[in-house]
Amino acid sequence: MSDIRRAKMCSSGTRAFFLSQGWDWQDFLKNGRDAQDFIDTKDAMALQVVEVANGR
Template sequence: MTRIILQDLRAARYCLAGVRPWFQRHGFDWQDFLDHGIASERLHTTRDALIEPVIREAETREATAAAHRSPEAFDGRK
């Protein structure tokens, strides 16, 4: 499950002044998002195409983090 965090919104170059009202319009708790992030599946329920760049950023961030945690990243292989 991909988790969207504030960093992903910024990486997608979204204006936070516009994102906060978007969250409210869709019934998402802004403060809970800031504290814990939000599952990409919840954002998909909006059927809003504007979420796709944010989800791509989150997937890239998570893939990069996973690559840095893999044993191959630390022992010189690959």
């Protein structure tokens, strides 16, 4: 979630994105998710979060 915030994304929009992907939001908060999953979506905002996460 910290990478999402650093990318200036809101949690409500992110939860909606997870729902659209069929991903479990609570599991993500507890365990994270592999960056490749986000890359595979080809979603511009998801890719932006991956870039932020890789730049830390």
